[in-house]
Amino acid sequence: MLKSKITAPGKSQKLLLTAIALGVILNPLNTTMITVAIPDIKSEFLLTSKDISWLIASYFMVSAIFLPLIGKLSDYYGRKKIFIVGLLLVAISSFTAPLSPNMEFLLGMRTIQAIGTSALYPAGIGIVRSYIETNQNRVIGTLSVFATTSAAFGPTISGLLIQQGGWPIIFYVNFPIIATSAILGFLFIPADTKNSQKTFKWDGIGIILFGSLIFLWMFFLQSLENGGNYLSLAVAILVSYVFYKFENKKSEPFINVNFFKKNINITLIYSLYSGTTIIFFSMLLSMPIYLQLVLNLTSKLTGIIMLSISIFAMFITPIAVRWMEKSGYRYPLLSGGIAGLIGVVLLLSINHNSPLFWIFSVLSLLGLSNGIVNIGLQNLLYSFVSKSESGIASGLFMTSRFIGNILASSIFGVMFATGINDANQNSMSIILVIVSLALIPGMLYITRTKPSPRNGRGLPRNSR
Missing domain, CATH: 1.20.5 (Single alpha-helices involved in coiled-coils or other helix-helix interfaces)
Known part of the structure; x- marks a missing residue:
């Protein structure tokens, strides 16, 4: 379908990857930038906590459905074409969403935005698999980490900007990213060539x-x-x-359930990642609202506090990679899991009188945990799959993230149905403690084996 591969690193390859990376971050950024804007949106459209939960969860529901579908469409109609169309849909929705006269219109624009951003990851990964020959799985893994960790910057970006232009500004943030990705995509992603032997079912x-x-x-x-x-x-x-x-x-199923049946270890990794995402996104969703409505912080200060998660997640990721290269996966993953458990237990100590440095410290610990577990599970995934399976494995990995996001949105809707307050925040924290406890045995089980180092990262054969 595609003309040639780029086998050596160079300026063209870096610019191609930059175009894809910028497109890939649009989905996680737009799922979390809205969290700081929720109080303003709730006030303007007179929404309940259940309405907010549906507004957020619908984005993930649409993404979970369209991600595998558009992945198949991009294989048939052309990955570059689908990538550019995805950027166009995000641009249209980002322009019209701030004009929303009511909740229904905003929900519709968010749906279009979700479809557009869902096109970018599978099409981008397909382009990498078709053109990047050297360290292909490493590039795919890096893009996956980039997509996940960038979500943590959403509350900070929106928190710093909302005071300048209100909640609509979170949609305008997309335009520089869209424009840069589109220009680089047009120039450096090679044109698609149709494969007449391939049929779409x-x-x-x-x-x-x-x-x-x-x-x-x-x-x-x-x-x-x-x-x-x-x-x-x-x-x-x-x-x-x-x-x-x-x-x-x-x-030719929509979701390859046989892949789950034949790869029990990989299925467990997806389950662990969903659980990790529940904890991570529950924090990104609930804490900005809690800080603004209970502690009466400004959106700007809220964004600065939320920066603790992203900074420490980004800081620990390269350290965790080197740790795994030396000692395997077991101890890093367990350390990340235990740090997360301690973090959610400490959430129970936070209330409306808590000093900001203590909240910052607890969220920093959760950021460290997420950084270790996130990169650990992604690298462990690619050590279990062959190169030919990397496409379906990475796609289902992202789907498992959306499932975790949907569950986190549901927990938020139920726990805060009667209002944003200390008691309901503690109730959610107890749920997250239970989820954290369930992750530890799974990490012990999945790291008992010795996966083959098929991912080209040079990680040790012994997962322990």
Whole structure:
């Protein structure tokens, strides 16, 4: 489908990767920049906590559905073309969202934005796999880390800017990124050539079933604040089972469930990553609102406090990589998991009288934990998969992140249904303690084996 590979590093390759990296960060940035803007949006449109939860979770629901779908479309119609179309959709939605007269219009624009940003990751990864020959898996892993860690900068960016232009400014931030990525993409991503031997097969039923099960699970989780709608739970379980059986028989399924069946260790990594994302995004979602509404901080000061997560996550990542290269995965992952557990336990000590340095310290510990666990799970994933499986593995890895984000949004909606206060913040912290405790045995189990170093990173054969 594509003409040639770039085998040696050079200016063209770096600019191509820059175009992709800028496109890739649009999804995580736009999922977290809105967190600091929530009090203003809530006030302007008179929203409840459940409304806010749906506003945020719908972005992840759309992303989870369209990420694998657009990945297949980009293989058929051309990755560069899909990448540019994705940037265009983000530009259109970023221009119109600030003009929203009501919640429904804003939700629609966020949906378009989610579709656009969902196109950028799979198309970008496809371009890397087609053109970058040297250290391909390392590049893919770096882009994955870049996409995840950049999410932590969203609250800081929006917090520093909202005071200047209100909540609409979080959409205008996208334009310099879009413009730079589009210009570099046009110039340095080679043109697509159609492969006449490849045919695209729509798995329409699979898409509908997958979208339905995500909506039904979200609906059930949101109903827990009123005691739970167990009819929706039963329907969600039934639809999930039907989806699994249907996709299991498809030769070209929407979601390759056989990949999960054949790779139990990889499936566990996805589960651990979803759990880690629940903790990480719960902090990015709840803390900005808590700091503004309970501690009465400005959006600017809130953004500075939230910077603790991103700075320490970025700081620890290269250190964690070197640690894993020397000693394997077990001790770094366990250290990250234990640090996260201590961090969420310390969240219980935070209240409306807490000094800012203490809040900053607790969030910094959670940032360190996320940085270690994030890079550890991603590197461990690629040590279990072959080069030919890297595409599907990375795509499903991102899907597992969206599932974690959806669950975090649901926890937020349920825990803060009666308001943003100390008691509800503590209730959410208790849930996160339970999630953190569940991650430790999984980390012990997944690092018991000796994955083959097939990822080209030179990581040790012994995962311990």
